[in-house]
Amino acid sequence: MLAFIIRRISQAFFVVVAMVVLVFFGTYVIGDPVWMMVPGDATQEQIEAVRRDFGFDQPVYVQFFKFLGDVLHGEFGRSYVHGSSAINLILDRMPATLELALAALILAVLIGIPLGLFAGLKPDHPASRSIMAVSILGFSLPTFWVGLMLIMLFSVMLGWLPATGRGPVVSIFGLETSMLSLEGWRHLFLPAINLALLKISLVIRLTRSGAREAALQDYVKFARAKGLSQQRIVGVHILKNILIPIVTVLGLEFGSLVAFSVVTETIFAWPGMGKLLLEAIQRLDRPLIVAYVMVVVLLFVTINLIVDILYSALDPRVRLTGTQS
Amino acid sequence: MSSPVLVVDNLATHFFTRDGVVKSVDGISFNVMPGEVLGLVGESGSGKSVTGFSIMGLIDPPGKIVSGSIRLNGEELVGRDDASMRKVRGKSLAMIFQDPMMTLNPVLRIDTQMMEAVQAHEAVSDKAARARSAAALAMVGIPAPEERLSAYPHQFSGGMRQRVAIAIALLHRPALIIADEPTTALDVTIQSQILSEVQRLCAESGTALVWITHDLAVVAGLADRVAVMYAGRIAEQGRVDDVLDRPLHPYTHGLIGSVPGAHLEGTRLHQIRGSTPSLGQLPPGCAFEPRCDRAGPACSTMPVISQASDGRAYRCFNPVPQQGVTA
Ligand SMILES: Nc1ncnc2c1ncn2[C@@H]1O[C@H](COP(=O)(O)OP(=O)(O)OP(=O)(O)O)[C@@H](O)[C@H]1O
Ligand SMILES: [Mg+2]
Numbered sequence: 001m002l003a004f005i006i007r008r009i010s011q012a013f014f015v016v017v018a019m020v021v022l023v024f025f026g027t028y029v030i031g032d033p034v035w036m037m038v039p040g041d042a043t044q045e046q047i048e049a050v051r052r053d054f055g056f057d058q059p060v061y062v063q064f065f066k067f068l069g070d071v072l073h074g075e076f077g078r079s080y081v082h083g084s085s086a087i088n089l090i091l092d093r094m095p096a097t098l099e100l101a102l103a104a105l106i107l108a109v110l111i112g113i114p115l116g117l118f119a120g121l122k123p124d125h126p127a128s129r130s131i132m133a134v135s136i137l138g139f140s141l142p143t144f145w146v147g148l149m150l151i152m153l154f155s156v157m158l159g160w161l162p163a164t165g166r167g168p169v170v171s172i173f174g175l176e177t178s179m180l181s182l183e184g185w186r187h188l189f190l191p192a193i194n195l196a197l198l199k200i201s202l203v204i205r206l207t208r209s210g211a212r213e214a215a216l217q218d219y220v221k222f223a224r225a226k227g228l229s230q231q232r233i234v235g236v237h238i239l240k241n242i243l244i245p246i247v248t249v250l251g252l253e254f255g256s257l258v259a260f261s262v263v264t265e266t267i268f269a270w271p272g273m274g275k276l277l278l279e280a281i282q283r284l285d286r287p288l289i290v291a292y293v294m295v296v297v298l299l300f301v302t303i304n305l306i307v308d309i310l311y312s313a314l315d316p317r318v319r320l321t322g323t324q325s
Numbered sequence: 326m327s328s329p330v331l332v333v334d335n336l337a338t339h340f341f342t343r344d345g346v347v348k349s350v351d352g353i354s355f356n357v358m359p360g361e362v363l364g365l366v367g368e369s370g371s372g373k374s375v376t377g378f379s380i381m382g383l384i385d386p387p388g389k390i391v392s393g394s395i396r397l398n399g400e401e402l403v404g405r406d407d408a409s410m411r412k413v414r415g416k417s418l419a420m421i422f423q424d425p426m427m428t429l430n431p432v433l434r435i436d437t438q439m440m441e442a443v444q445a446h447e448a449v450s451d452k453a454a455r456a457r458s459a460a461a462l463a464m465v466g467i468p469a470p471e472e473r474l475s476a477y478p479h480q481f482s483g484g485m486r487q488r489v490a491i492a493i494a495l496l497h498r499p500a501l502i503i504a505d506e507p508t509t510a511l512d513v514t515i516q517s518q519i520l521s522e523v524q525r526l527c528a529e530s531g532t533a534l535v536w537i538t539h540d541l542a543v544v545a546g547l548a549d550r551v552a553v554m555y556a557g558r559i560a561e562q563g564r565v566d567d568v569l570d571r572p573l574h575p576y577t578h579g580l581i582g583s584v585p586g587a588h589l590e591g592t593r594l595h596q597i598r599g600s601t602p603s604l605g606q607l608p609p610g611c612a613f614e615p616r617c618d619r620a621g622p623a624c625s626t627m628p629v630i631s632q633a634s635d636g637r638a639y640r641c642f643n644p645v646p647q648q649g650v651t652a
Pocket of ligand 2: 373374505
């Protein structure tokens with residue numbers, strides 16, 4: 001188990017290094033940020049001065065190593081637009097985004113698994129057909145459109161839920177969250193559902209096909225032959241088997257929830273880092289973009305690591321091969 | 326004389342598929358006495374497993390028991406709802422499956438899978454359930470049962486897994502175990518070990534056994550009585566020695582003739598010509614008629630069940646003449 005974790009961590013390290021290189025050269029080629037920083041009527045001398053100040057006149061490799069040194073110190077420079085530390089700007093906004101992604105993940109599991117189980121175990125039931133039809137919609141409708149429709153229905157027409165913003169936050173263990181109050185959830189619910197829609201569909205389909213396959217297995221028939229109740233067979237024998245692919249996929253999808261939150265945060269004016277990124281891209285705020293990408297990379301790598309460990313905890317056969325190799 | 330544990334009376338189980346009705350089991354009757362071993366033989370697709378699952382009440386749609394009666398210790402099982410069937414399954418009626426690699430849940434530990442079987446029928450503490458499980462493992466010859474309880478199925482060999490399944494089946498000392506080809510997937514040496522083990526355990530606990538197989542040698546060594554199935558019906562049943570030595574039904578005759586070793590060395594193996602009919606479109610008469618050397622004009626109608634003097638029952642108009650019967 002320990003060897004397994006160490007191997008995964010070293011793999012993760014190389015992924016991060018590769019991303020640092022990619023991010024630097026990726027942002028290097030997307031245009032000259034100087035033009036975004038100087039006023040329109042700046043003179044040539046003023047422009048050159050800004051260039052020198054930020055080190056843009058140096059050769060690429062010098063800039064790269066300076067960048068590398070900064071990254072190693074967790075320093076990504078100051079936002080050209082906000083003037084404050086880029087990484088702090090991102091980290092300040094990160095809890096809101098993580099909270100939104102987590103809420104979406106919880107909804108995807110709480111809604112997707114029961115519906116998927118039902119559709120998988122009773123494939124001919126009319127409700128199962130409706131579930132599958134809705135999940136196709138979930139896959140194909142664009143997120144921003146669904147977001148607007150949700151606002152129109154629940155905020156404008158019915159007036160049940162607020163359309164924008166984040167609810168009151170409480171600080172717990174140094175983390176700020178709005179998940180502890182009803183008002184917080186009232187604000188969180190629509191954006192979370194919007195963000196979760198795609199994942200709900202995904203979980204429904206994964207669970208359904210897993211359940212259909214598992215229900216035909218001999219171990220299910222044997223469990224029935226033992227006289228076990230239907231709840232025990234579905235809740236333990238079937239669920240534990242299909243949880244393996246679901247946890248794996250959902251874990252990997254958590255990263256994409258964070259990434260996709262850019263759209264949802266913009267629609268619902270959710271004060272997360274996705275919204276910040278969109279503004280940074282529009283204004284070519286290089287340090288902010290770089291800081292965002294690096295934070296997301298680290299997030300992805302960490303999540304993958306956790307998924308790997310969870311996966312081996314769920315599937316005893318993986319544990320065995322892990323110790324053998 | 327005691328009464329039978331199991332009475333199967335004119336059972337018919339059909340599958341209503343898109344391509345028509347498949348009459349997998351179509352009017353079979355047999356009894357099993359307490360402690361008796363009944364061999365249920367027949368080639369692939371003859372309806373042996375469907376018979377077993379019908380008795381267990383594990384036939385799922387599109388399958389359905391369309392008629393007949395199954396009585397366990399005098400109590401009718403056909404037509405019960407799932408909740409009351411569940412009280413019987415695993416308690417007085419148990420089943421072992423063919424492939425030990427597939428019957429245990431790969432992600433649950435052995436103790437979980439055994440203790441839940443204990444606790445499904447008896448309100449006992451975890452500790453007591455665990456002790457019962459360990460004792461059952463010891464009984465089927467698994468060394469260090471206490472430690473093995475915490476293992477996962479993949480840490481066992483095929484033969485050991487089948488022993489675990491047998492231990493689970495024996496947990497509540499059922500009146501009857503249905504064993505659906507439990508040794509087919511195992512090595513020959515393991516196979517004979519398991520056979521004698523099961524024979525011993527059932528004899529000790531007075532458990533009756535329905536042993537499903539297509540291996541006549543296994544039946545000869547294990548069973549008291551045998552029922553030969555063909556295309557969803559029982560062609561012939563009776564005491565093992567009678568049926569195997571002096572078959573009445575031409576199908577049994579052909580089946581025995583096609584076993585290597587049953588013949589004089591150097592003579593050709595006998596073969597039954599043609600192939601198994603499709604269960605969807607059986608002829609109105611005897612299903613074996615198209616392949617039968619002894620078929621006559623009468624065979625295009627369904628033969629009734631006849632009784633021979635030795636207690637055998639068979640469905641045939643032109644049974645194989647009994648030569649060389651010395652009393
Ligand atoms: N779920 C099902 N749907 C349709 N037909 C089925 C179903 N289950 C079984 N059958 C049919 O019932 C017939 C008997 O099947 P069964 O499994 O009882 O055969 P068997 O005698 O056990 O054969 P084998 O030795 O291969 O295990 C087969 O022809 C099969 O096509
Ligand atoms: Mg079978």
